[in-house]
Amino acid sequence: MLVPDPKVVRRLLTRYAALKIAYAEKETLETARGLEDVTYTLCVMTGTTTVHDAVVAADALLAAGERRRDVRQAGLLGSGTTPAVPSKGMRAAAPPHTEVRTLHGRALDASGPLR
Template structure:
């Protein structure tokens, strides 16, 4: 599996959190669509089919040392 860039994963997680908050505050068709869209994108980026699995994979991706940190002596 190709690994998504951690920056992209952080961006998706941020968008997901914002969409969840917006939808929790006021459920509308727009907030539901935004939440669905970012959930789908996060699943695609992490090669999963369920949002909980996508969040777990995203956490593992972000927990890995960055390539810059690995290359330092």
């Protein structure tokens, strides 16, 4: 199974959040098309069919990458303990949060405008 580059996933999530905010502030054809494009790309990259599922999968992918990095660092530091990491072929559990927040603390819902 191909795994997307975490840097690309982060960039897409950032672009998605920025476009959701821009679209909520002013609905334009340009922001709508950009949002549609980034949503489609996130879904294809994560193998999902809804933007909500894509954000959850992207979060899980980034969290799994963080855990792998922590394990490598723990091995280099010789701590003697390694955190639990899903074995090859197993899917990491989704993180408990999937909500994106703006700088002002407003929730950014994957299925609609800002609340």
